[in-house]
Amino acid sequence: MAITNNRLTVDQYAENFSDIHPPFETKDAALTEANRCLFCYDAPCMKSCPTGIDVPKFIKQITTDNLKGSAHTIFVSNILGAGCSRVCPVEKLCEGACVYNLMEEPPIEIARLQRYATEKAMAANWQLFERKPSNGKKVAIVGAGPAGLSCAHVLARAGVEVTIFEKESKGGGLMTYGIAAYKVTPAFCENEVNYILSIGGINVQYNQTLGKDFSLESLQQSYDAVYLGIGVGLARQLNIPGEQLTGVEDAITFIYNIRNNGFASVPVGDRVAVIGMGMTAIDAATQAKRLGAKKVTMVYRRTENEKPCTQEELDIALLDGCEVIWLAAPKEIIGEQNRVSKLVCSKMILGEPDASGRRAPVDTGETFTLEVDMVIKAAGQTPYYSLVNDAQLQHQDGKIKVDHGAITNIRGVFAGGDCVNGGKEVVDAVQAGKDGAAAILDYLNVS
Amino acid sequence: MADISSTFLGIQSPNPFWLASAPPTDKKINVLRAFEAGWGGVVWKTLGSQVKNVSSRYSAVNFGAKKMMGFNNIELISDRPLALNLKEISECVRLFPDRAMIVSLMADNNRKSWHELIKQVEDTGAHGFELNFGCPHGMTERGMGAAVGQDPDIARMVVEWVMEAATLPVITKLTPNVHSVVPTGKACVEAGSNGLSLINTIQSVTGIDLDTFVPNPYVDGKSVFGGYCGPAVKPIALKMLTTIAQNPVTSKVPISGIGGVSTWKDAVEFMLLGASNVQVCTAAMNHGFRIVEDMCEGLNNWMDEKGFKKLEDFIGKSVDKITHWEDLDINYHHVANINQDKCIHCGLCYIACEDTSHQSINLTYGKPYNTYTIKEEECVGCNLCQLVCPVNDCITMVEKRVAPEYLNWKEFQKRGLPLNDH
Numbered sequence: 001m002a003i004t005n006n007r008l009t010v011d012q013y014a015e016n017f018s019d020i021h022p023p024f025e026t027k028d029a030a031l032t033e034a035n036r037c038l039f040c041y042d043a044p045c046m047k048s049c050p051t052g053i054d055v056p057k058f059i060k061q062i063t064t065d066n067l068k069g070s071a072h073t074i075f076v077s078n079i080l081g082a083g084c085s086r087v088c089p090v091e092k093l094c095e096g097a098c099v100y101n102l103m104e105e106p107p108i109e110i111a112r113l114q115r116y117a118t119e120k121a122m123a124a125n126w127q128l129f130e131r132k133p134s135n136g137k138k139v140a141i142v143g144a145g146p147a148g149l150s151c152a153h154v155l156a157r158a159g160v161e162v163t164i165f166e167k168e169s170k171g172g173g174l175m176t177y178g179i180a181a182y183k184v185t186p187a188f189c190e191n192e193v194n195y196i197l198s199i200g201g202i203n204v205q206y207n208q209t210l211g212k213d214f215s216l217e218s219l220q221q222s223y224d225a226v227y228l229g230i231g232v233g234l235a236r237q238l239n240i241p242g243e244q245l246t247g248v249e250d251a252i253t254f255i256y257n258i259r260n261n262g263f264a265s266v267p268v269g270d271r272v273a274v275i276g277m278g279m280t281a282i283d284a285a286t287q288a289k290r291l292g293a294k295k296v297t298m299v300y301r302r303t304e305n306e307k308p309c310t311q312e313e314l315d316i317a318l319l320d321g322c323e324v325i326w327l328a329a330p331k332e333i334i335g336e337q338n339r340v341s342k343l344v345c346s347k348m349i350l351g352e353p354d355a356s357g358r359r360a361p362v363d364t365g366e367t368f369t370l371e372v373d374m375v376i377k378a379a380g381q382t383p384y385y386s387l388v389n390d391a392q393l394q395h396q397d398g399k400i401k402v403d404h405g406a407i408t409n410i411r412g413v414f415a416g417g418d419c420v421n422g423g424k425e426v427v428d429a430v431q432a433g434k435d436g437a438a439a440i441l442d443y444l445n446v447s
Numbered sequence: 448m449a450d451i452s453s454t455f456l457g458i459q460s461p462n463p464f465w466l467a468s469a470p471p472t473d474k475k476i477n478v479l480r481a482f483e484a485g486w487g488g489v490v491w492k493t494l495g496s497q498v499k500n501v502s503s504r505y506s507a508v509n510f511g512a513k514k515m516m517g518f519n520n521i522e523l524i525s526d527r528p529l530a531l532n533l534k535e536i537s538e539c540v541r542l543f544p545d546r547a548m549i550v551s552l553m554a555d556n557n558r559k560s561w562h563e564l565i566k567q568v569e570d571t572g573a574h575g576f577e578l579n580f581g582c583p584h585g586m587t588e589r590g591m592g593a594a595v596g597q598d599p600d601i602a603r604m605v606v607e608w609v610m611e612a613a614t615l616p617v618i619t620k621l622t623p624n625v626h627s628v629v630p631t632g633k634a635c636v637e638a639g640s641n642g643l644s645l646i647n648t649i650q651s652v653t654g655i656d657l658d659t660f661v662p663n664p665y666v667d668g669k670s671v672f673g674g675y676c677g678p679a680v681k682p683i684a685l686k687m688l689t690t691i692a693q694n695p696v697t698s699k700v701p702i703s704g705i706g707g708v709s710t711w712k713d714a715v716e717f718m719l720l721g722a723s724n725v726q727v728c729t730a731a732m733n734h735g736f737r738i739v740e741d742m743c744e745g746l747n748n749w750m751d752e753k754g755f756k757k758l759e760d761f762i763g764k765s766v767d768k769i770t771h772w773e774d775l776d777i778n779y780h781h782v783a784n785i786n787q788d789k790c791i792h793c794g795l796c797y798i799a800c801e802d803t804s805h806q807s808i809n810l811t812y813g814k815p816y817n818t819y820t821i822k823e824e825e826c827v828g829c830n831l832c833q834l835v836c837p838v839n840d841c842i843t844m845v846e847k848r849v850a851p852e853y854l855n856w857k858e859f860q861k862r863g864l865p866l867n868d869h
Contacts (some may be wrong), residue, residue, distance in 0.1 A: 035512035038837050041794030044815035063511065097815040099791040103838065 002373045003247055005267040007292030009330045013263040016290035020182040023115050030116045034062040035110050051320045058192035059113055071121035072128040073216045074114055079153040080146050083113045083175050083192050084116035084243035084427045086184050091312045122195045131201055137444050140223040142210050145173020147193030147229030147417025149196050150433025156201035158446050167209040175426055177256045180283035217259035218389045225440045228415040232423045235351055242333025251284035251378035258287055258321040269374025271295045275330050275345045278308040281378035282317050289320045296322040301329040301348050301361040333375055405435035414439055448755045449750035453724050455701055456616035456642050460487030461545040462743050464759025467705050467726035468551035470494050475535035484736035491536055493524035493579045495553035506663030516728045519651050519677030521671055523585040524553050533571050535768055540572040553579040562612040575615045581622035581647025583674045591658040596622035606638035619646040628687045632697040640739045644703035646684045646867035649673025669706040677729040680716050681707030692721025692766045711745030719765035773856040781844040782826040796832035804831050825865045842860035
């Protein structure tokens with residue numbers, strides 16, 4: 001059958017891509033969980049949230065029937081609090097720090113409670129923030145992803161007129177285009193963006209690409225400040241023979257197509273190899289399986305101990321039936337009639353720790369071969385090097401350098417999110433957006 | 448195996464757990480179910496004048512995830528025909544001869560009514576009476592219930608009427624809606640009441656609907672004060688029980704303890720403070736009669752562990768442990784200690800002490816876990832940190848006496864020792 005789309009029925013797609021972390025069905029269920037919360041002081045969960053959401057407070061507010069207050073507590077720290085409640089790797093953030101873990105008890109289901117409060121707010125379209133009167137300042141933001149939206153919302157609250165330039169036709173960035181569909185649906189992402197924009201004062205120009213449709217200079221001329229939240233976009237190449245064969249795809253494109261074009265339209269192989277073990281690799285592997293691939297094999301050059309994804313993420317892949325080969329690095333992709341037919345891998349062993357502090361994989365010289373008809377590359381993303389370099393922005397390997405969390409070397413130009421940190425969680429980008437907004441307001445002398 | 452059988456005023460029951468006079472003891476079907484479940488006895492819901500009840504009747508106070516921490520009702524005495532009640536009482540006594548059958552009474556406020564009612568009930572084969580001098584709603588407006596119990600002279604008079612006619616043991620149930628239960632308790636004992644029971648329910652408003660502004664329980668847009676009971680009232684009941692158990696007059700008669708008893712542990716506490724047995728209502732209304740199983744088993748296991756063979760071995764053991772403040776030992780001092788191995792770093796002890804007590808806990812910042820330690824020199828030994836700590840035995844209070852000898856407030860003053868020195 002090889003690579004083909006439309007493998008499943010509508011019902012099968014719906015089932016395979018249904019919500020992986022279902023919400024609380026009832027108020028009682030949410031209250032039962034909320035009432036378990038100890039209401040810690042200087043809470044470890046709060047300190048482990050990159051946006052510093054006052055978790056004990058918002059949970060307490062659920063128990064007192066103050067859902068509006070609860071949603072406000074979340075959104076005031078994290079305007080993408082609804083999306084983050086679905087996509088955050090909470091096991092290594094808030095829930096991982098919950099003191100119940102120290103009692104060998106399950107941690108409070110913080111994400112689920114956060115989803116409960118924020119979902120209610122979005123469904124009822126509660127307007128929890130009021131804009132200050134316009135102060136006449138104008139700021140341009142490049143990228144309507146988490147960093148850009150977060151920055152825009154803070155600025156809009158402060159009375160700044162914001163224009164966002166977004167290269168895609170929808171907002172949300174990787175939230176909309178780069179995350180497994182069983183975590184957030186396109187419809188949810190659209191609702192979330194609309195809810196954020198409903199504060200007013202934020203004008204989004206879609207299908208506008210930096211360096212193509214407009215330049216940084218033009219923004220500098222027309223606006224009082226510019227914020228770059230352009231993310232990282234380019235899939236890292238494997239630089240091995242056969243990478244150009246039909247059937248080799250990068251995970252970002254693969255997931256983008258799932259998110260953007262609909263499940264049935266996305267082709268997937270019978271036997272798929274996924275290169276990498278980050279969150280994106282997991283999202284690609286699980287979704288390949290859920291699109292109907294018969295066999296999905298994840299290939300990772302180190303061992304389970306060094307994996308970048310969380311155990312919870314790996315478990316999703318394993319429960320989906322994905323296989324994992326540890327200590328295997330892609331060496332060559334072999335094709336027949338220009339189509340992928342085999343993946344040759346080097347067997348690795350662990351050597352000395354590398355710059356990341358993890359033990360580096362070392363080639364043993366031995367190889368093995370997987371029979372595959374599709375290879376999905378999820379070996380990380382690289383920054384927009386030339387875009388950044390051409391704009392005279394100081395950078396390190398394409399990652400924009402900033403001071404005080406947001407200030408670039410160009411006066412009036414600020415940056416944050418993946419384009420600065422090289423690619424972290426949505427919640428990190430939200431915080432970067434807040435930091436950027438704070439720096440911009442300071443720069444513009446707006447209180 | 449300890450013997451948990453109970454004798455109260457000569458009335459035998461296989462365990463000291465009676466169901467209090469209340470809706471669960473209103474009719475035969477309930478009482479038979481209770482006896483089948485294992486209850487030692489019942490106090491049949493109050494018989495007296497004919498009444499009419501309203502709807503609704505109950506409301507509750509929830510606390511966090513726990514429902515019915517407190518409970519109140521505006522139900523009156525039995526609203527069934529007297530003859531039917533009497534017939535069913537006889538049947539229950541006949542079917543379960545080993546269980547205690549006490550009948551609660553509240554006659555109209557005259558000698559003749561009391562005498563007639565007592566005569567009729569004595570014919571049922573019941574084992575004793577409980578005089579309802581405590582019902583705080585509905586009957587009080589008619590000069591009955593708490594209206595009797597709140598006035599020692601009226602209570603004395605009614606008990607005297609009762610004792611003229613009763614051949615069975617008489618227990619008088621006291622209302623807590625007074626400054627002290629002792630004056631009425633004394634009057635009743637002096638008038639001949641064979642025993643006392645307490646407490647009845649406490650007048651209350653459990654809450655208000657924030658949409659309609661009508662307090663609970665709701666009766667067509669209005670409410671009234673209801674009788675409060677359940678776990679929330681236990682501490683008040685224990686205090687009132689203690690005053691009865693410590694008074695030279697009232698302590699001469701057996702006491703049946705009532706007020707928020709939900710578990711065997713609650714029952715033991717009442718008995719340690721002088722109750723010979725306990726009566727239960729709210730806990731059964733919350734969970735059904737099956738709760739008596741654990742009450743019996745828990746009591747039995749505890750008695751075995753402590754080496755008590757029968758209930759009398761521990762009844763009243765704590766009565767003299769409650770003393771006057773001026774007799775407390777001022778030289779006793781203890782300070783908190785946090786077991787760092789058990790600490791889960793929730794910070795609840797710190798914020799409670801820092802905001803509302805004596806700033807006696809150090810915070811060493813950590814990400815994500817702070818470390819909390821006690822400043823012993825600042826700690827007054829108030830227990831607050833231990834009380835808020837969610838981990839068992841994480842915070843303990845360590846004895847650090849000021850001086851070895853006992854020193855009370857009277858002596859302290861006499862010696863002119865320094866005040867306000869903290």
